[in-house]
Amino acid sequence: MAIERHTKLVLNFALGKRDQNTTNAFIEGLRLATAAQPFQLSADGFQAYPFAVETTLSDRVDFAQFVKVYRATPEGERRYSPAEVVATEMRPVLGNPDFKRVCTSIVERGNLTMRMQIKRLARLTLCYSKKWENLWAALCLHFWFYNFARIHSSLRVTPAMQSGLSGHVWDIGELLEFNAV
Numbered sequence: 001m002a003i004e005r006h007t008k009l010v011l012n013f014a015l016g017k018r019d020q021n022t023t024n025a026f027i028e029g030l031r032l033a034t035a036a037q038p039f040q041l042s043a044d045g046f047q048a049y050p051f052a053v054e055t056t057l058s059d060r061v062d063f064a065q066f067v068k069v070y071r072a073t074p075e076g077e078r079r080y081s082p083a084e085v086v087a088t089e090m091r092p093v094l095g096n097p098d099f100k101r102v103c104t105s106i107v108e109r110g111n112l113t114m115r116m117q118i119k120r121l122a123r124l125t126l127c128y129s130k131k132w133e134n135l136w137a138a139l140c141l142h143f144w145f146y147n148f149a150r151i152h153s154s155l156r157v158t159p160a161m162q163s164g165l166s167g168h169v170w171d172i173g174e175l176l177e178f179n180a181v
Contacts, residue, residue, distance in 0.1 A: 001013040001014075001107060001110055001111070001114070001143075002026075002030050002033070002107075003106050003107055003110050004159075004163065005101075005103075005106055006162075007155070007159050007162040007163040008106070008152050008154075008155060008159040008162065009147055009159040009160065009162070009163045009165070010110065010143050010146055010147055010159070011030060011033040011034065012026060012029040012030045012032075012033045013026075013139060013143060014026035014029065015132070015135065015136055015139060018046065018048075019048065020048045020051065020052070023046070023048035023049060023052045024048075024051075024052045024055075024056070026052070027049075027052040027053055027056045027057060028056055030056075030057070031056050031057055034060070036059075036060060037060065038060050038061065038062065038095075039060065039061060039062075040061070040062045040063075040064075040097055040098060040101055040102075041053065041057070041061045041062070041063045041064075041097075042063075042064055042065070042066055042097075042101070042102045042103055042104055043063070043065050043066070043104065044065065044066060044067070044068070044104055045065050045066070045067035045068070045091075049063075049065065049093075050063075050065075050093050050094070053093065053094060054093075054094055057094075058094060061094060061095060062094065062095035062096050062097040062098070063092075063093045063094040063095060063097060064090055064091060064092050064093055064097035064099065064102045065090070065091045065093055066088065066089075066090055066102050066103065066104045067088065067089050067090075067091060068085045068087075068088050069085065069086055069087040069088065069089070070083035070084065070085055070086065071083060071084050071085075071086045090102045113146070114139075114142060117142060118138055118139070118142050120134070120135055120138050144175060146159065147159050147160045147165075148160045148165075148166055148169075148170040148175075149169060149170045149171065149172075149175075151169065157169075158170075
């Protein structure tokens with residue numbers, strides 16, 4: 001998912017394998033969701049990002065990757081515990097990124113919110129998604145709710161209101177009316 005850091009608006013999201021094709025489609029969607037003016041982009045150390053960003057957003061982006069270096073646990077892999085982060089590094093990839101603004105925390109927090117609110121994403125629940133179409137629909141509804149209907153605790157308004165896309169908190173009836181048009 002791509003989130004604008006000041007308004008918390010989810011600009012784009014992708015569903016698919018974590019590979020170059022999905023990354024290319026995700027970054028192309030991000031291009032369509034952003035203005036032609038320059039902006040800074042931060043991402044994790046996934047190897048598919050540099051190519052996708054350079055081929056799609058090179059005319060308007062300063063891009064850096066925030067890479068976490070992990071250490072395996074001494075007892076070997078544990079099933080449910082994450083590896084320990086022993087170091088982080090910032091890698092400039094494109095343009096002139098401001099290292100004071102390189103951060104993936106907002107997206108990581110968004111991922112946590114998504115996992116907590118969409119039980120289809122939890123592997124060990126009864127509602128785990130098996131059909132791609134159902135998962136896609138659940139994600140679309142979640143991001144609509146997140147952007148237009150949920151008041152963000154730090155903003156005191158919805159991300160859509162903060163960004164100027166909407167002047168009020170939406171309800172499900174408005175979504176259905178909007179979709180019918």
